[in-house]
Amino acid sequence: MNFYKKTANALFFSSIDEISEEIWTSLDCEQNLYFHRNFLKSIEKNHPEIKFLYIVLIDKNKKPKAFASIQIINFYFENVQNELKFHLQKLRSFGQKIYLLPKKKPLQLLICGNTFVSGEHGLFIHQHQDKKKSINEMAQAILHFVDLDVSLKIDAFLFKDFINESLSITDELKKYNYHPFLVEPNMVLNLHENWRNFDDYLASMKTKFRVKAKKALQLSAAIKIEEVILRNIETQLPKMTALYQKVATKANFNLGDFNLATYQDLKENFGDQYILKTYWLQGEIVGFMSGLINENSLDAHFVGIDYNLNREHAIYQRMLYDYIEIAIKKNLKTINFGRTASEIKSSVGATPQDLTMYVRHKKSITNRILKLFLQRVQPTSFQQKFPFKN
Structure with missing residues (x-):
């Protein structure tokens, strides 16, 4: 999937190698190593089973203002354990009965974030930008890109993993029918x-x-x-x-x-x-x-x-x-x-x-059902220890 696409306010790349030095310099994001081109290239190079997408938002002067690292994977329900697996199996069973979810095929899942590492490693917004506006524009850019590329058969979208201090910004995703939920904490x-x-x-x-x-x-x-x-x-x-x-x-x-x-x-x-x-x-x-x-x-x-x-x-x-x-x-x-x-x-x-994820299914009916199931999902409880002296 070697593509390079462009819209009025976004650039789309299929490989780190396609992104110019000028863009990296303008973004000034590489002090955080999760947004360093060498880190992203290392993941990309060694995981051919994943489709990679990188989105650069540009301002009215065509200057980069935000960056998203996207990974498109096949998601298997079997890869989830414990209570979340129980709820997802019920969702899949119900979805199959009304022909909204495939019986055997995995879900094609588009992830804004790092598939392999917990944390806010999917979305970088330049410090001088309006973060709420940028979240909105990135959500729109992702949906627009999926519509542009007819070869993609995306079933669901996931933004991961946001700390509580970020939720006042990332809750903008709810406008695009994303549903927040928690899994295990960091x-x-x-x-x-x-x-x-x-x-x-x-x-x-x-x-x-x-x-x-x-x-x-x-x-x-x-x-x-x-x-x-x-x-x-x-x-x-x-x-x-x-x-x-x-x-x-x-x-x-x-x-x-x-x-x-x-x-x-x-x-x-x-x-x-x-x-x-x-x-x-x-x-x-x-x-x-x-x-x-x-x-x-x-x-x-x-x-x-x-x-x-x-x-x-x-x-x-x-x-x-x-x-x-x-x-x-x-x-x-x-x-x-x-x-x-x-x-x-x-x-x-x-x-x-706590790390909050946001998910939405492409089909509106399935997405509404998904919301009901996610409301029941809670992280696995554990006994918190307090090892330090007061």
């Missing part, structure tokens, strides 16, 4: 200014949680941790991919499978800003962790775990503490741990941050 750890090293972090914990942390460190003492570098990444990717698949199958909400070959490009482009470590036991890889240092945050990306050894050697818990130690050493302010395993993440100090 778990966020705000680092204290007085944490100069990992021992300071441990000292700030209540006795019960400090003992738990030290036990995990003791259980994982036999594990050797290695930096993954470009020279050795190819030989490690097959085992890492197998471990990633074990974790991915447990996720409650999975839009697609991540190709770990992407790590090679991310390490090449971002060096030490992209964190990639493997965990070894008796000469075998038993886990890996990945993450991106973006501005003043460390964002945890995918991990892989040998679950047969996880309890005995506290592999995953050790990874969480390693993220924390890295962030403290780098003098960062926050860690975004992502959506999964909320309770154990809360035990190391993370707190939930």
